[in-house]
Amino acid sequence: MKGLHIVSTGRYLPKMVVSNEKVGENAGIDDEWIVKRTGIHERRFCDDETNTFMAVEAAKKAIEKGGIDKSEIGICMVATFSPDNFTPSTACMVQKELGLSEDIPSFDINAACSGFIYALHVAKCLLENSKKKYALVIGSEVVSRLVDFTDRQTAMLFGDGAGAALIELSDKHNFYSKLFSRGNIEELCCPAFGDQKVRMNGKEVFKFATEMLPKTVCEIMEECNLEKSDIDYYVCHQANKRIIDNAAKKIADDEEKFYINIDKYGNTSAASIPIVLDEMFEKELIKEGTRIICVGFGAGFTWGGLLLEF
DSSP: OOEEEEEEEEEEOOSEEEEHHHHHTTTTOOHHHHHHHHOOOEEEEOSSOOHHHHHHHHHHHHHHHHTOOGGGEEEEEEEOSSOSOSSSOHHHHHHHHHTOOSSSOEEEEOOGGGHHHHHHHHHHHHHTTOSSSEEEEEEEEEGGGGOOTTOTTTTTTBOEEEEEEEEEEESSSOEEEEEEEEEEOSSEEOOSSSSOOOEEOHHHHHHHHHHHHHHHHHHHHHHTTOOGGGOOEEEEOOSOHHHHHHHHHHHTSOGGGBOOOHHHHOBOGGGHHHHHHHHHHHTTOOOTTOEEEEEEEETEEEEEEEEEEO
16 A cells, blocks of 8 residues: 655745734633643734635645646645635635646545544545545634634634645555544534534543543554654644643653644644644754654544654
């Protein structure tokens, strides 16, 4: 079975920087309270940007860095739970704006904050039956539209942004994935109608994440016959710094291997992992041979992990 190679990445963050003081003023929380519980100092919110605009901008950067002909892209997929429209999909509009071929599948996938993990797996499966070489996989979210800023459990957590990856099948780059879902609507939910705001039971979500994140990492290492010394980095969904710190302790590996940027962007849901990967490429942390385990978790409950080799 072929592996998967991430050829290039790109990201887009909205221009508007929003402080803890701003998001906390209607929820009765301040900067110190937010930083202590989440590790977040600021986040970005869309002003005039749309989900589609951010997805397109992130994709353009990935395509430019990849140096490929757009006619070779055979799949366009956007992971999001905050699209501009129920229909048409964000991916269809990205396909149009980028001028991609019409003879390719273009669709959104919603696995909440696990969306990019799910999308990479699905895109790889589709590439195995595609006549074209590349797939464009994007995580793009405008969660600020869906936040109740009087709710202290969610007001400070979320930010907007997009990250994109251009991928191809490869015999040289190993890839392994595990995906899960539990069918839980009680602890974390965003209704489609009525009060369209994110609702969360913070204690239960924290309990779920701190259990599943290290468990998924350990399962991937065991099933791929890898030791902790074989892993260069862990890229976790940027939901809460305390969750990532807790996972690092349970996995008992060097905390420097756990990349964190939630302090700057907050929880950008399906966009968080591709944004991290793009930053890591930019900082030259990812090189030939780098091995990363990525783990996402979110509403649903959904969760999953990937082994990526570069």
